[in-house]
Amino acid sequence: MRWWCRARWLPAAVALVVVAWVAALLSAEQVVPFPTLVGPRVPVPLPYLICAMGVAGIVYGLDRSRSALESTAVRSIALRDAALVGAVALACTAVGVAGAALGTPVVAGAARVMVAALGAYLVVRVVARPDLAALAPLGLLTCTVVVWDPSTGPGPWLMAAPDDVGAWGLSVALFLAGSFLLVRPPLRWVTPPGLRAGDGADETHHR
Amino acid sequence: MRTRKRWLTSLATWLAPPLLVMVAVLNLEDGLTFATRGYWETASAKASEAIAYIGIMVALSATWEASRLRSSGMLAATARHPFRVVAAALVPTVVVGLAATALSHGMLAALAVGAPGGPSWRILAVNLLALLGILAWGLFLGFVLPPKLSLAVCLASTYFWYLIIPAHWAFPLWLRYLSGGTLGAPSVWEVSDPRALLAATLTALGLFSVGAVAVLARDRRRTLVVAALVLPLTLAGASMIVRPLDAFPMVDREGITCDDEPVDGLTLCLWPEFERDRAEIVPVIVDTHRTFTEFGLDLPTTVSAGRGTPEDALWLPLQPRTKAEETVPQAFVTTLMPAALPESCPPRRSPDLTLDTVHAWLLVTSGLVDVHELRPTLNTETAAHLDRLVELPPSAQGEWYQANRPVLGTCSADPATLDPAGFTPTEQR
Numbered sequence: 011m012r013w014w015c016r017a018r019w020l021p022a023a024v025a026l027v028v029v030a031w032v033a034a035l036l037s038a039e040q041v042v043p044f045p046t047l048v049g050p051r052v053p054v055p056l057p058y059l060i061c062a063m064g065v066a067g068i069v070y071g072l073d074r075s076r077s078a079l080e081s082t083a084v085r086s087i088a089l090r091d092a093a094l095v096g097a098v099a100l101a102c103t104a105v106g107v108a109g110a111a112l113g114t115p116v117v118a119g120a121a122r123v124m125v126a127a128l129g130a131y132l133v134v135r136v137v138a139r140p141d142l143a144a145l146a147p148l149g150l151l152t153c154t155v156v157v158w159d160p161s162t163g164p165g166p167w168l169m170a171a172p173d174d175v176g177a178w179g180l181s182v183a184l185f186l187a188g189s190f191l192l193v194r195p196p197l198r199w200v201t202p203p204g205l206r207a208g209d210g211a212d213e214t215h216h217r
Numbered sequence: 218m219r220t221r222k223r224w225l226t227s228l229a230t231w232l233a234p235p236l237l238v239m240v241a242v243l244n245l246e247d248g249l250t251f252a253t254r255g256y257w258e259t260a261s262a263k264a265s266e267a268i269a270y271i272g273i274m275v276a277l278s279a280t281w282e283a284s285r286l287r288s289s290g291m292l293a294a295t296a297r298h299p300f301r302v303v304a305a306a307l308v309p310t311v312v313v314g315l316a317a318t319a320l321s322h323g324m325l326a327a328l329a330v331g332a333p334g335g336p337s338w339r340i341l342a343v344n345l346l347a348l349l350g351i352l353a354w355g356l357f358l359g360f361v362l363p364p365k366l367s368l369a370v371c372l373a374s375t376y377f378w379y380l381i382i383p384a385h386w387a388f389p390l391w392l393r394y395l396s397g398g399t400l401g402a403p404s405v406w407e408v409s410d411p412r413a414l415l416a417a418t419l420t421a422l423g424l425f426s427v428g429a430v431a432v433l434a435r436d437r438r439r440t441l442v443v444a445a446l447v448l449p450l451t452l453a454g455a456s457m458i459v460r461p462l463d464a465f466p467m468v469d470r471e472g473i474t475c476d477d478e479p480v481d482g483l484t485l486c487l488w489p490e491f492e493r494d495r496a497e498i499v500p501v502i503v504d505t506h507r508t509f510t511e512f513g514l515d516l517p518t519t520v521s522a523g524r525g526t527p528e529d530a531l532w533l534p535l536q537p538r539t540k541a542e543e544t545v546p547q548a549f550v551t552t553l554m555p556a557a558l559p560e561s562c563p564p565r566r567s568p569d570l571t572l573d574t575v576h577a578w579l580l581v582t583s584g585l586v587d588v589h590e591l592r593p594t595l596n597t598e599t600a601a602h603l604d605r606l607v608e609l610p611p612s613a614q615g616e617w618y619q620a621n622r623p624v625l626g627t628c629s630a631d632p633a634t635l636d637p638a639g640f641t642p643t644e645q646r
Contacts, residue, residue: 042384045243063373073365144369
């Protein structure tokens, strides 16, 4: 457990999530004018950006020790990883729900961004390049923002109203898909380089 | 690495299409729609705003290349100079960054084509230096941080630098000038403040030196020590330079020339940008000046499009490439209103009604709008005051303006002289 905590950079990663949430709550009213591909600049709530940045520690921790060594561990490392992201997502959702109940709905939107950001990272690192997966959280938010046409009302998905059930459903589905990919047995065609038998791609990293 | 492979494996290649589309859309929606036309300084300053997106891409791509060089251990193994190795790896990044910058400046040049002079080379130079600085920041992160952390940190830090600092209330307004891309949109009587450009240059040099040390030292600890010394020093120095600017990174433009021969008693000083439309502008200036003089306003006989130059001249904030019948009366209205209203006055200590009525009278007297057109847009009280005011003789209207105008710059209630019905002109006293 101690080894896993250190390998996953857990204290720093959790501290970063907490700092991000504090910053997000302090900036709840703040918006950032963001250009889009379909019209004028749109007001993106700053907590959304901060929360998408706040998962960087978790992402780095998960990326850190994906060596062949872990695949031979007796205890399931993947289950612990899944428990970690699940706990973070649950805690964020709880904060979001509490914030919305206290009259700050944008906090719920920020929680949704964090859930989707974690899911996006977990999916991208398996189905695309693991070395670019760290860009997925902020990249997903950016992609959602730049296709938002403000003249048509609330934005798509992550930019939708904080209580939009469909947007929440999509975020949770992405998160569940990512969690599934995290715990499922590795498939050859989607196995990250570090886990391929004898490929030694992570050697440099551990040098 | 072969050129083709270098391009295919560069992040810049894959980010180039969305970046170029983003820059084009940003300029179409913002710069080309709202900025002042016919003035190169504005075109260059607005074009430099694209650095917010180009900088993010350049930094990310540089971090990616530096991470790959770090992972491969290439710099330790090669006999070539580290700068040459890094420069070769950065070719796609630099080419895409320059292409996007050229696109931005090229698009916004449409605002000023045909105007005298050319692009503001100093803004362009600062723009490119800032780009070099952020590229070096990307290299620094790529060499110092673990590969899987560096990209995320780079993306977050550039979002913070370019998007959050200019928008968040917690950061002072002047801090945004350090990025080298938020220089406002100078009007024709303004130029970008050299202090803003200097601060951006200093910041870029600080970032560049940190990146250069990261490439040359190849020792993480030494690089971090240098960064910890250089970055705070340059950022503090740059901040000290721009701190007095607050929200206005512009200074008054100098070098206006005045006509030797007065026109109908008026000495005119116009910027070269107005030469093309001189024949249309001058008669309207003379007519509007005469109108206000006939109303009893004692206006200077030197009229200048430059603010505060020459001294004692009446400043007209004229906009190039607009209809003379619109820009000239609007310039008179602007200059005859107070330069700045108090930022906030206590309740009932603000001359709101006087402000509206004086403004309405200036609009009507300058000939910009007819009183019948204006009335529906005014509130009932202002409209009633205006109706009574225009019934007074011209000299009495001028006296009314001179009695009420000084109140507008103060925190005080509407004066008793506001209602023209209760206003007694000098000749009737």
